Amino acid sequence: MKNENLYNYILGIADNSLILGQRLGELTGHGPSLETDIACTNISLDLFGQVRSYFQYAGKIAGDGRSEDDIAMLRKERDYKNVLLVEQPNTNFAYTIGRQFLFDAYHLAFLKELQKSPDLTLSAIANKCVKEVSYHERFSSDWVRRLGDGTEESREKMQEAINDLWMYTDELFHQTDADKEVVEQGIGVDVTRLKDTYYNYVGEVLEEATLVVPESKYFHKGGKNGIHTEHLGYILAELQYMQRAYPNMEW
């Protein structure tokens, strides 16, 4: 493939949205209340829509007839490049919200930079997504504050979720070799430069939520290079079932 680095770079962005979208989709009919159920699945729908734009573009770059669906459904676990954070289970509403907020804060900062990319397709997708993700971030940060600054029980659960998910945040700012190449070409976003702003902002929200910023300095990594937690296999088993059982089926 002529532009393999760009192809992999785009998959790195899209896989985060795909896997998080799938996780949120699990809440269809299972959210803690009707409103939050609808909110989580709406966010899921936005993410899937964004993924389609990215994969359509990646398919064009691959240039070998691979469709957006092929890219989404027919890769093996090791070929998914999402960060470990987004594959973490829903566990309870505090975890769902904690995972969402820790990702949204990154996602929004990332898209604001991607809007400036000289690659016109990527900047067009980013322009579109940034509006949607602003709503996601409002929703998730609002709930972090509500649960943190809520009852004793909700505060305890929110803190526990943040503590457990914290070790997956550092990976957001790692770069694969392909990422570095695309950043050097001036097309990609240098995520290492978003890190300080991210932790400052997340710290502010946690403080408003009367929560404590975890002190742990141990962080997990690997997702971006295809080394995942055990959760991803189960997610893919569900996500890919129809295409694996009935190859090339269409609605």
Added chain:
Amino acid sequence: MHSMTTTDQHIDEILMPILETVSDPEIPVLSIMDMGVVRSAIIIDGKVKVEITPTYSGCPAMDVIGDDIKKALKDAGYDSEVDLILHPAWTTDWITPRGRKALEDYGIAAPLEAEADKDVLLHGKRIVKCTNCGSQNTRLVSQFGSTACKAQFQCEDCQEPFDYFKCLK
């Protein structure tokens, strides 16, 4: 990609009445022209080339809208091709005044300006007008509603629940 840097619409006058018959499948009272999702429609060598832009990335209505446009044009004697474009990104500013009225009549409160929208969705300010009784004593129930573009509200006076079309800029 056509019209990369402009927010202008390019619609052939002859096609206007045909396209106006196509409605948003989620909001049947609203024509896709009043919704502002058709960015260009031109005739090249007898074939119509249409460009539409999604309101939200994941909007499932776009596929249906594309098919409905082709059908309406076919019925009027035109072959057509419908492309989805992402740039410039759709904004609620492109909903026409007639579109806003159609929304209100249908029971969906039309989008406020960006700042007011933020006050409503984030700070619980009560300014969205109830589509049933007109009272502004309305409460945000959820920032997300029955479709990605709407939030759920309830009127504290007449108790009617209704949708609010969120500002997107």
